[in-house]
Amino acid sequence: MKTFIGTGVGQPEAAVHQAVQGLTSPSAILFMASYEHFKETASRLKELFPDTPCIGTRLVNGQVNDSGLAVLGFFSDVKIRCGIITEASRCPVAGTTQLLKQIAEISPGTDDTVCVEYCTGSEEKLVTTFTSCLETKGIHLAGGTVFDVPDGKPPVVAYNGELYEDACVYALIKNTTGKIRVYKENIYEKTSAQSHFATKVDVSRKALIELDGRPAADVYSAELGIPRDKIVDNVLVNPMGRAVGNQVFISSMNGMDTDGTLTNYKRINKNDCIYFLSLGDYKATEQQTRQQIQQDASHISLVLSIDCIYRYLLYEKEGYFSTYAKDMASLGPHLGIVGGGEQYNNQHVNQTMVCVVFE
Known part of the structure; x- marks a missing residue:
């Protein structure tokens, strides 16, 4: 060609x-x-x-x-x-x-x-x-x-x-x-086998409000040990991923509301299976x-x-x-x-x- x-x-x-x-x-x-x-x-x-x-x-x-x-x-x-x-x-x-x-x-x-x-x-x-x-x-x-x-x-x-x-x-x-x-x-991998479910979302804002019935930011912070105010800055290292079958499609955080809602560039739907990801050996x-x-x-x-x-x-x-x-x-x-x-x-x-x- x-x-x-x-x-x-x-x-x-x-x-x-x-x-x-x-x-x-x-x-x-x-x-x-x-x-x-x-x-x-x-x-x-x-x-x-x-x-x-x-x-x-x-x-x-x-x-x-x-x-x-x-x-x-x-x-x-x-x-x-x-x-x-x-x-x-x-x-x-x-x-x-x-x-x-x-x-x-x-x-x-x-x-x-x-x-x-x-x-x-x-x-x-x-x-x-x-x-x-x-x-x-x-x-x-x-x-x-x-x-x-x-x-x-x-x-x-x-x-x-x-x-x-x-x-x-x-x-x-x-x-x-x-x-x-x-x-x-995808240069990211699951941090663990632990999965979470999106229990409350606002698809119009691409906002993840709750995971497993808790504020999304609290679940992220607890599993990864990242303070709330550092979550968005940590996106290059630990983004989130939406599981579809055997594949995981990354959703990047771009903001956080005071109630722990995480807004994202990729829409997350209610009942989506979510994993926290970590940067792998990209080279x-x-x-x-x-x-x-x-x-x-x-x-x-x-x-x-x-x-x-x-x-x-x-x-x-x-x-x-x-x-x-x-x-x-x-x-x-x-x-x-x-x-x-x-x-x-x-x-x-x-x-x-x-x-x-x-x-």
Whole structure:
């Protein structure tokens, strides 16, 4: 599968000029740019490639600085359809008619199609919407949530030169020359076999009010020995995890009310089984993931990764992020972004890496 990755820095006109050098006749474009330059970058790419579908999101990655631009181009050896779901917080199901039509147009096969999406929020509603259309066709989902928006500004995504709030942009991609695989990496593990049940929640706030009939913060503090006022600051070491079957999906705390309610980036539902997690040997986990990817794919054409901001902050704190980015690039052509949340198949998750590998 042929792909193009270009980067640029500086003001939008110069950055776009640098990033698209050598890019000719793409069938679709994905771009990542800083918030400050986002609108002008989207407009400029539309001018240069008026007939090419194009989606974009906020950029933070290990290849270019925060004022830069990354452009990913696809070509005729993929079948690709781009689209947008508007009013994501109110009625994302309205986008299913177009999505189903596009799925039929690319005729997905077995393990050769993925839906890559970038959204401004409302992740649980969007994941449910996508799952209803993708799951029966065997199409994997991988996505990220916009984050780090300037104060007073709305999160936005780009579609064909225009910016949208309360929306999700996506690309349905079928690889005609090989497989597409999606991976989820969790560097945390259960602190113990002790599980807890969410007995009182407020899903509208993504708030966990009680665990096992007690204030959530009290249960967390008692099991981990962390003072109440340190719980939120401890999220990089001990997040919570929601158990679904044999898997645990991370939910990151972002605040605490005076009554011991913990607010989170991932919604926790009543009666969910919750574990407290601890940071594992992340370097060993990263190596295992790369080895699995190399074992699964005979030839890697592209690696597209989405990391949580909390993983980024942890790795920066540990002085590991640049090594991590280089190790990911060792797999093959790599483009990574950092988001405020990640989507993996039928789940919205936090503090996780989601990775799409194209043969």
